[in-house]
Amino acid sequence: MATVHQQKPRRRTDIAQPRMKEAGAPPRVRRVFINHIDSYASESIAQCLSERVGGQTEEEEEEEELEITPHGAATAFHVVGTVSGRHAVALPCVVEAYLQPNREELLSKLIDCDVIIYNITQHAEQVDEALWAVSALHKEMGRFSGGKMFILVSTVMTWAASKPLNSDFTDEHFLKRRPHPNFQPHIDLEKKVVHMGKTKRGLFSTYVVASGLQYGMGEQVFHYFFKTSWLGHETPVFGDGTNIVPTIHVSDLARVILNVIKHQPKPYYLLAVDSSSNTLEQIVREVASMFGAGKVQKRPFEEAYLTEDLSTVEIDSLLVNLRMQNVHLKELIPIDWLCETGLVDNMELVVEEYQKARGLLEDNVRNADPDAADENSAVEAKEFLNSLKDSMEQYGGLLDEQLLVKVVRNKLMSPPCRNQGFVLDGFPKTYEQAKELFYAEESQPEDGATQMSSCRRKIMPEFVLCLDASDIFLEHRVMMLPERLVQEHNYEQEHFQRRLAGYRENNAEDETVVNYFEELDLSPLYLEITSSEEPDHLLMMQTIFDTVGQPRNYGPTSLEEEERRKAEEKMEREAQEKAEEERQEAENAQHRAAQWEEWTQRLQEVRQQEEEVLEAESAPLRNYLMEHVMPTLTQGLIACCTARPQDPVDFLAEFLTRNNPTNQ
Secondary structure, eight states, rough: OOOOOOOOOTTTTTTOOOOOOOTTTOEEEEEEEEOOOOOOOOHHHHHHHHHHHHHOOHHHHHHHHHHOTTSSSOOEEEEEESSSSSSOOOOOTTSSEEEEEOHHHHHHHHHHHHHEEEEOOSSSSSSHHHHHHHHHHHHHHGGSOOOOOEEEEEEGGGGTTTOOSSSSSSSGGGGGGOOOOOHHHHHHHHHHHHHHSSSTTTTTEEEEEEEEEEEEEEEEEEEHHHHHTTTTTOOOETTOOOOOOOOOEHHHHHHHHHHHHHHHHSSSSEEEEESSSBBBHHHHHHHHHHSSOOOEEEEEGGGGGGGGOOOOOHHHTTTTOOOOOOOHHHHHHOOOOTTOOOOTTTTHHHOOOOHHHHHHOOOOTTTTOOOHHHHHHHHHHHHHHHHHHHHHHHHTTTOOHHHHHHHHHHTSHHHHHHHHOOSSSSSSOSHHHHHHHHHOOSSSSSHHHHHHHHHHHHHHSSEEEEOOOOOHHHHHHHHTTOOHEEEEEEEEOOHHHHHHHHHHHHHHOOOOHHHHHTTTTEEEEEEEEOOOHHHHHHEEEEEEEEOOOSOOOOOOOOHHHHHHEEEEEEHHHHHHHHHHHHHHHHHHHHHHHHHHHHEEEEEEHHHHHHHHHHHTTTTHHHIIIIIIIIIHHHHHHHHHHHOSSHHHHHHHHHHHHHHHGGGG
């Protein structure tokens, strides 16, 4: 099978040479299989491969000479693979997606591919499938029409229990690696993959790429810290935080895979880690500082296992302590790194990717406003506080207008407002306030002014809502308020009417707050309130929702959405099973109740029959007693009452003996 050969990449300052691509020559297609192609890392790998022709993007091809195959065709990648969910997922970078194929079907798909990539960094159950796949392909080498490559994307957790060295771990130490106890199946698979590739390397070559903890593009293992910080919570550091965490941007991992396919290096075991040596505490603090005040709290590492948002695999990975270098990547493979220096140094880029992937607000630049940065210093903060106090003393507890605007602007520039957004209600009140708060020139002569201008543009509101009502409606509404609210909001009649008149006067001028936003092509939404009825309020709220759109709040990725859907389906199944059990139990209870009622009725009938039989059998005895016993007994009792003997029982006995009817 013909392959594409590429010269060693030149620096961007080199002069690009003419490409030797023949006109009209279609690219040679290499078919690449990736497992769980809708998962975090696999999707990035698929995206990276699908964007390349000859291993390069179109921009890279414009700058570098590309050697061509004998037929004058470059190489393109057609990506296929399995999906992890129960339903097929539409991915633009995927030519074919296979939903739960059986082993026979899957093997047929694998044999049709030139490159097979198995990613086992996320789903532990894929270890068994990858072991089966590499073994099955090795057995079927006789059916291959050309050379095939098997790439296992593993994890540095197979090094987690290695004996520390005096220097950093490198690819060359891979024979000394020792896995974390929970990752023993992973290292067994690594050894199997390496062994399978030594039989006929020209026909079936194998590689193991041990990936550091992946970050970027929405996050996976570090997602918990990003989410906690974005929500404004104190971010925990589990353990002492001094452990060094090997990392790699998920896009850089994809580029490593791409270059392994292109260059087919001689070493079959590669460490895919960036050049950073960041500790867990450094990473968490940097994440927290990007979204808030940078507050973190150290927690015992045992508490991590009580965190619902962290899986056991993620916890084990976060607590790893390894200092590693990617020697083979530096010496043998030319990687165009995106984040070679690591997560901490590239946090702004990673945060931007996170916000985009999660559908969050886009603007998040730490310490972007130099004024705000200066005020964070102790001296400036003290001076600013003193100016606030002086202003409130001078204006009877109120702030000077310029200070008020500055306070509001600094608040809008704070991470919570920049990340979660804000709602300004009743401010700014005048055109001048709005201009001072949001105004920014397109260009300024000084760099500092330009930077501040850029920051103010970042707090410009996206929507302006203008609520209005007639004076009669507002006065009637105030009259209907409870006295407590009237006192709390200073809505006494005279004061309210004076405030309302001032509002009408300010908004009758040519330069109003609404005019300011209209001049910026930010059309306000006018809402006229005419009723206090709930249906009218609901209609107004629906109008606002239609204008503003869906909340740009924290949301799940496609993978999390799939997991959420699975959880909902599971809950639905459990609910259906529970409902069926309850229905069956109700039917059983109803059946038991019917049986009990039938048995009770039968018992009553039996008792009635027994009473009737007993009544019939006791009739002769009653007749005998009434005829022969009761008359004599009655006479004896009368005689006893008349005589009042000392022993009534003995007296009655003697009387019955003397007057026994049978003796007469």
